[in-house]
Amino acid sequence: xxxxxAKKGNYYKIISVxxxxxxxxxxxxxxxxxxxKDSLFFGGPTLLxxxxxEIAIADCIASLIQxxxxxxx
Numbered sequence: 001x002x003x004x005x006a007k008k009g010n011y012y013k014i015i016s017v018x019x020x021x022x023x024x025x026x027x028x029x030x031x032x033x034x035x036x037k038d039s040l041f042f043g044g045p046t047l048l049x050x051x052x053x054e055i056a057i058a059d060c061i062a063s064l065i066q067x068x069x070x071x072x073x
């Protein structure tokens with residue numbers, strides 16, 4: 001499922017990421033585990049926590065990041 005459609009407040013393992021230098025520099029990589037903090041209304045950004053950092057990703061890019069639920073709580 002795309003990260004922008006995933007339920008907030010859970011951990012997710014990234015399955016696939018679009019080839020985007022900005023995402024790579026922010027630490028969004030395949031097989032990493034991220035925490036979804038929130039998604040803003042009406043196509044607003046998705047807020048993720050990665051390695052103790054919070055990042056906001058535009059909805060159009062977040063829709064391309066595929067994730068699955070992680071066992072980490």
